[in-house]
Amino acid sequence: MPTTNPTDTDLSAQAREILLKNDRGGYTVPTHGLYPYQWNWDSAFVALGFAAFDSDRAWTEIETLFQGQWTNGMVPHILFRVNDPGYFPGPSVWQCDPARSGAAMPTSGITQPPVAASCVRELWEQEGCRRDHPRMKALFPKLMAYSRWYRRHRDPMGNGLAMVVHNWETGRDNNPEWDEALAAVDTSRVGPYTRKDTSHVNSAMRPTKQEYDRYVALVEFGRAQGWDPAVIARENPFRVIDVGITMMLLRADRDLLVLAHALNEQEAIAELQAHIARAEAGVAFLWDESIGGFSSYDLRACKSAQILSSASFLSFYAGVGDERQRATQLLQLQRVSQDCRYLLPSLAPGSRTYDPMRYWRGPVWLVVSYMVAKGLREAGHHEWAHRIQEDSRNLIRTAGFYESFNPETGAGTGGPDFSWTAAMWLHWCGA
Ligand code: DGY
Numbered sequence: 001m002p003t004t005n006p007t008d009t010d011l012s013a014q015a016r017e018i019l020l021k022n023d024r025g026g027y028t029v030p031t032h033g034l035y036p037y038q039w040n041w042d043s044a045f046v047a048l049g050f051a052a053f054d055s056d057r058a059w060t061e062i063e064t065l066f067q068g069q070w071t072n073g074m075v076p077h078i079l080f081r082v083n084d085p086g087y088f089p090g091p092s093v094w095q096c097d098p099a100r101s102g103a104a105m106p107t108s109g110i111t112q113p114p115v116a117a118s119c120v121r122e123l124w125e126q127e128g129c130r131r132d133h134p135r136m137k138a139l140f141p142k143l144m145a146y147s148r149w150y151r152r153h154r155d156p157m158g159n160g161l162a163m164v165v166h167n168w169e170t171g172r173d174n175n176p177e178w179d180e181a182l183a184a185v186d187t188s189r190v191g192p193y194t195r196k197d198t199s200h201v202n203s204a205m206r207p208t209k210q211e212y213d214r215y216v217a218l219v220e221f222g223r224a225q226g227w228d229p230a231v232i233a234r235e236n237p238f239r240v241i242d243v244g245i246t247m248m249l250l251r252a253d254r255d256l257l258v259l260a261h262a263l264n265e266q267e268a269i270a271e272l273q274a275h276i277a278r279a280e281a282g283v284a285f286l287w288d289e290s291i292g293g294f295s296s297y298d299l300r301a302c303k304s305a306q307i308l309s310s311a312s313f314l315s316f317y318a319g320v321g322d323e324r325q326r327a328t329q330l331l332q333l334q335r336v337s338q339d340c341r342y343l344l345p346s347l348a349p350g351s352r353t354y355d356p357m358r359y360w361r362g363p364v365w366l367v368v369s370y371m372v373a374k375g376l377r378e379a380g381h382h383e384w385a386h387r388i389q390e391d392s393r394n395l396i397r398t399a400g401f402y403e404s405f406n407p408e409t410g411a412g413t414g415g416p417d418f419s420w421t422a423a424m425w426l427h428w429c430g431a
Pocket of ligand 1: 077088168173197
């Protein structure tokens, strides 16, 4: 029987099916097998996908995510609602006890990009910007507490930039931005462990064993400190300003400010305005003239990572950069677009460590493409926004709902039937 390509209508139906299949009852796993729990930024983006056909379920996704919030305001990167032996490192490795964290379940001890506030603003706007929206109102103090946690524990220079203490916090796990800082992490005390990720997908698409040892060493360090955020912020062997989280946090605070105005929360308005002003001025520090872009910064070695990644282009999403910096970023985008077929690769193709198959060292991830395109559109760069959206659509048409995509061939990389890719089709790039 001749096979025909699915139509866009078929793809929309498939996207909905993926979300429903990955729904574990109020929360969604990123994909079956590889990631069997609730992940922080995955859930926030997934809510946007549900909103296309079930707004009640969309709000529930964010509400269940905040059941994992710690008393100190942090929202962990993984919520372990069940114990799944198919994932490493699971709850027994992290040892984050709900009795101490205040979360409703065991969780990991680190966070992830704080995009929940921006997604809540989207859900709220889609429903008509009602000032008395009860679910938005109930989430608002929790979102504020999360933003405050970042400002209190992850702004060591007091200038609005966001520090990470594990590369997993960035969500862009093995981007070479972390290579040098990770190389300084001592792995000599890491005991034997069994990875599970490489039993789910081809190891050529995952971080290497040497990289993983460092990831595990950082978990062991945090655990030995009882996950005390103050000690970790001071002494962690990996302390890096992440350009990605810095931009997403600034954007989240801008979106929270819109919600604060709607709720007439005067104290929160003043607080957010101060955060925003500080970060707007602070990001200038991340501009690296040698690469012509915003870059992450290693606080221990006091040096820029000197890497142009897809996160560099989030400056548009954050609404920062002076005229010359914006023009330079657009030239960089032009260059990247000439070097690969599909925008936006996670790493510029000319980079030494670029690998179109390996996780965050080259593949396209649609959630980053979405944020960058949104920022570009808001800044008036409609053609670029359109190009990124078209490429994203074509990647799904070509390969399906993969975790990520090879920017040269369009082939799917990582796991299949991925929730946030389905969500991006439904919310943003589906025709
Ligand atoms: C993993 O297990 O690879 C995740 O990215 C960690 O969050």
